[in-house]
Amino acid sequence: MMQLKVEQQKRLKKLLTDERERLTDHLEARRDSPAVSMGELSSCDNHPAEFGTETFERSQDMALDDASRERLNEVERALARMREGEYGTCEVCGEDIPFERLESVPETLRCIRHADSGLSDARPVEEEVMTAPPSGAGEARRRQDDRFDEADAWAALEEYGNASDTVNPQELESAQGERDMERANSRAK
The missing domain is CATH 1.20.120.910 (DksA, coiled-coil domain)
Known part of the structure; x- marks a missing residue:
């Protein structure tokens, strides 16, 4: 010792x-x-x-x-x-x-x-049977990418204010009307 x-x-x-x-x-x-042990005697009433x-x-x-x-x-x-x-x-x-x-x-x-010299380099057995996703997976999602993203999220939500702001319902309606007009114009293009 x-x-x-x-x-x-x-x-x-x-x-x-x-x-x-x-x-x-x-x-x-x-x-x-x-x-x-499992708690219930019967499984009839469990989801x-x-x-x-x-x-x-x-x-x-x-x-x-x-x-x-x-x-x-x-x-x-x-x-x-x-x-x-x-x-x-x-x-x-x-x-x-x-x-x-x-x-x-x-x-x-x-x-x-030598603290980690006893650790195993073995990988989980599940990796042996994992396959790559099929070709074309996620293509529909990528086509929708330009619709709404995180960068636009704050701009869209900012006009609603926050919990400490007082909201005038007439201003909210006019802002909603302006957004609807902008969307209609962008779809028409």
Whole structure:
């Protein structure tokens, strides 16, 4: 183990054991929670969108639980390395990991230089079956591009004023009439 002071070792061990306890409590609470299972006994009165929402929330909870289990494993590995006297040295290059890094990420097993060397370059499996859009997709939208765009939006809305302006209904009607005349003239051209 790198040359950490006794008080530094105690502090890091406390950070790791506190995190282990927090993660263990979280995972146990999730396992024992009735919210983990689908809530309704019957699906007769539910709208299909509710099933989509419930499925999304359930998959999100499962992903968060997986991340918590992974983090718990990292904490356990760091505590094991601490018991073995290897904590504080990079598992890739064997260099000492600075105390500041260990303090901010106590479960780390790598120095900053090798921090991302364990990340995968794998792409999502969905990309294997994705296809390019068919030719001509979006052509109708492109033909409509000159009709109304974001640049004209403020000019069109500006004449209505805002919530703090007082609006005179006669001015509004005359402005509407002028706009209608301009549109009619531009269509006639």
